[in-house]
Amino acid sequence: MHNKKEACRNFQRGSCQYGERCKFLHVIQQQPKSNAFGFGTQAISHQQQKPNPFGFGVQNNAQSKGANDFGNKQSQFKNTWTRSSASSGAPSLRQPDNQPQATNHRCNDPESCKRIIAEDFEHERPLWKLTCYSHWKNSPCDIVGDVSYEELRAAAYDDAKRGLSLQSIIERERNLLNSKLVEFENFLRNPYRGPAGSAAAQQIPFPGATTIVLSPTTQNTVAPQSNVPPSVSSFSQLGASLNTGFSPGPSVQSNNASGQPTSFSNSAQSSNVFSANNVPSANASVSTQNFSSSSIQSPAFLNVSLSNSEAVGREATNVQLGNNLPTTVASGDSNIWLKEKWTPGETFPLSRFLKKLLQMLMFSCGIHVRRITCYLNGLIILLKILSF
Amino acid sequence: MTSAQPPAPGRELSNPPTDGISNLRFSNHSDHLLVSSWDKTVRLYDASADSLRGEFMHGGPVLDCCFHDDSSGFSASADNTVRRIVFSHGKEDILGRHDAPVRCIEYSYAAGQVITGSWDKTLKCWDPRGASGQERTLVGTYPQPERVYSLSLVGNRLVVATAGRQVNVYDLRNMSQPEQRRESSLKYQTRCVRCYPNGTGYALSSVEGRVAMEFFDLSEASQAKKYAFKCHRKSEAGRDIVYPVNAIAFHPVYGTFATGGCDGFVNVWDGNNKKRLYQYSKYPTSIAALSFSRDGRLLAVASSYTFEEGEKP
Numbered sequence: 083m084h085n086k087k088e089a090c091r092n093f094q095r096g097s098c099q100y101g102e103r104c105k106f107l108h109v110i111q112q113q114p115k116s117n118a119f120g121f122g123t124q125a126i127s128h129q130q131q132k133p134n135p136f137g138f139g140v141q142n143n144a145q146s147k148g149a150n151d152f153g154n155k156q157s158q159f160k161n162t163w164t165r166s167s168a169s170s171g172a173p174s175l176r177q178p179d180n181q182p183q184a185t186n187h188r189c190n191d192p193e194s195c196k197r198i199i200a201e202d203f204e205h206e207r208p209l210w211k212l213t214c215y216s217h218w219k220n221s222p223c224d225i226v227g228d229v230s231y232e233e234l235r236a237a238a239y240d241d242a243k244r245g246l247s248l249q250s251i252i253e254r255e256r257n258l259l260n261s262k263l264v265e266f267e268n269f270l271r272n273p274y275r276g277p278a279g280s281a282a283a284q285q286i287p288f289p290g291a292t293t294i295v296l297s298p299t300t301q302n303t304v305a306p307q308s309n310v311p312p313s314v315s316s317f318s319q320l321g322a323s324l325n326t327g328f329s330p331g332p333s334v335q336s337n338n339a340s341g342q343p344t345s346f347s348n349s350a351q352s353s354n355v356f357s358a359n360n361v362p363s364a365n366a367s368v369s370t371q372n373f374s375s376s377s378i379q380s381p382a383f384l385n386v387s388l389s390n391s392e393a394v395g396r397e398a399t400n401v402q403l404g405n406n407l408p409t410t411v412a413s414g415d416s417n418i419w420l421k422e423k424w425t426p427g428e429t430f431p432l433s434r435f436l437k438k439l440l441q442m443l444m445f446s447c448g449i450h451v452r453r454i455t456c457y458l459n460g461l462i463i464l465l466k467i468l469s470f
Numbered sequence: 471m472t473s474a475q476p477p478a479p480g481r482e483l484s485n486p487p488t489d490g491i492s493n494l495r496f497s498n499h500s501d502h503l504l505v506s507s508w509d510k511t512v513r514l515y516d517a518s519a520d521s522l523r524g525e526f527m528h529g530g531p532v533l534d535c536c537f538h539d540d541s542s543g544f545s546a547s548a549d550n551t552v553r554r555i556v557f558s559h560g561k562e563d564i565l566g567r568h569d570a571p572v573r574c575i576e577y578s579y580a581a582g583q584v585i586t587g588s589w590d591k592t593l594k595c596w597d598p599r600g601a602s603g604q605e606r607t608l609v610g611t612y613p614q615p616e617r618v619y620s621l622s623l624v625g626n627r628l629v630v631a632t633a634g635r636q637v638n639v640y641d642l643r644n645m646s647q648p649e650q651r652r653e654s655s656l657k658y659q660t661r662c663v664r665c666y667p668n669g670t671g672y673a674l675s676s677v678e679g680r681v682a683m684e685f686f687d688l689s690e691a692s693q694a695k696k697y698a699f700k701c702h703r704k705s706e707a708g709r710d711i712v713y714p715v716n717a718i719a720f721h722p723v724y725g726t727f728a729t730g731g732c733d734g735f736v737n738v739w740d741g742n743n744k745k746r747l748y749q750y751s752k753y754p755t756s757i758a759a760l761s762f763s764r765d766g767r768l769l770a771v772a773s774s775y776t777f778e779e780g781e782k783p
Contacts, residue, residue, distance in 0.1 A: 214659050233617075
């Protein structure tokens, strides 16, 4: 049993769900936190499920990501809230170079940032996977390349209009999802990768209408502290070559031990979404939910799906990550994908057989269907459309 | 309408669209409701009479709509066009085009312009009084850092939420550059942004079941008031199922607001006291859009997937 010597982070944030049963100590530490909320964190110790008061999503009081290898692990919260609009009285009027929310979050304590990330991924993974992510509020995205549901739906509709079969549409979406998940997972494992070997211009066969360029590649380059095998280096070079198309900023090749924090910090500051291409591919925790596979994923079908220049990159990825997933899971996943959009209990008559198929596949892959809830309206509609 | 009483169940409008609803709006002048949908139509309903007053076909799924006045409105469509619809004559004409599907549209009474945001990473302002044709109606094009996901207007301020969690605040009187450029204080993709009716700030919602309340005023005092809260989550064995918050709507009179998420619930919150006032019973599927009528008496709730639409007093 845990010794209760550590303070419960969640409790301090006002969102500990365990209450009495919590393994950590529920103390109100007067840390120099920016309690902008000013609400007694003690009052809100449990259940954020209570209607009133709602658990304040105090985003994170943790530290900043290390710009450089600091190595000093101070656990003090630094309120790095900088107001570049220094004018005290002047409200939000024309301030040209204004970054009012630039907290200049510096990851002084990489460990705790990593913890934040791990916690976020474990407790609060959103249902919609194709999202961008930042581990610190008000800072630029760590994982970029998000897609909204409407875009996905529009793409699916367009594809359907062009006569693509439902299966291939689903396949494409599934691949998108998977690569994004892999990216999250990598990020979880190695949050300090720079944009090295960064994002291949994903050519997800999106219809021309949308100008989405997604970069959910799995770049596991750099990484002294990671356990990625040395084949990484070859990949990073590959990645580098693929990278030329982008405005990579400091897309350092940092294949070496030192580099990554600096490249990362640079990326953190660049406003260009794509140069902040940390390719993280984090997420062991969630992927198990979907894929029931081991923590290091590199879904075999990634290789199959994206048939373009970055297939090269992909293969390298596969090399390093190993192909664990059998292709059956792949098809199972597509059905998961399908299934994901269904509300619990709701069935469309024409997709009943698909549901059965799904369930069969699910069972074969040992995946729990129950947790997957409604989403991605586009696909269901698609089913309808294509059935006509 | 205040708290504590269980809200009366809503009334469902007849003749709903046949495909998902992308957005719905009440008019500022009457109880007309404009609904845009993925079935390529924009429908005009009279909410109190529960009747369909008009249906307008488009070339592609319609992603957003707004009223101009009681006789005309605008729509933003996935076939890259921005159209003006005249309800009485049932006519529509194209106001202009983007290079990619137009995601959101707003009409600014203060500036007399139509503002549209699109996935081609631009914001365009149009003058609806001009004749059709892009050259004559386009007032300006403003590049955005990323694809535009949501827009909201209050008074002279425009808040634009884009992909990559960026938020730009513009002053409509000077659109040459954003008044403020911010990153979202939420960690995940932004879903919806709405300005407070009193013009002091905006609410931002994300795909991870959180809503952030922010303020325009950059002084310390105001920024200290900002906060974020979690909502639309279901707890299951230590982990939350986190639903995206799709829609926010502010009550015009009370300043309270409603949020709708993919879990099918609509919650009404009091922003100042930071409490939830009540929660409506679960809708069949996720909430796609919310809108309050001009006097705040009615709340229109669009529940997509099974394409219903309900309203409540």
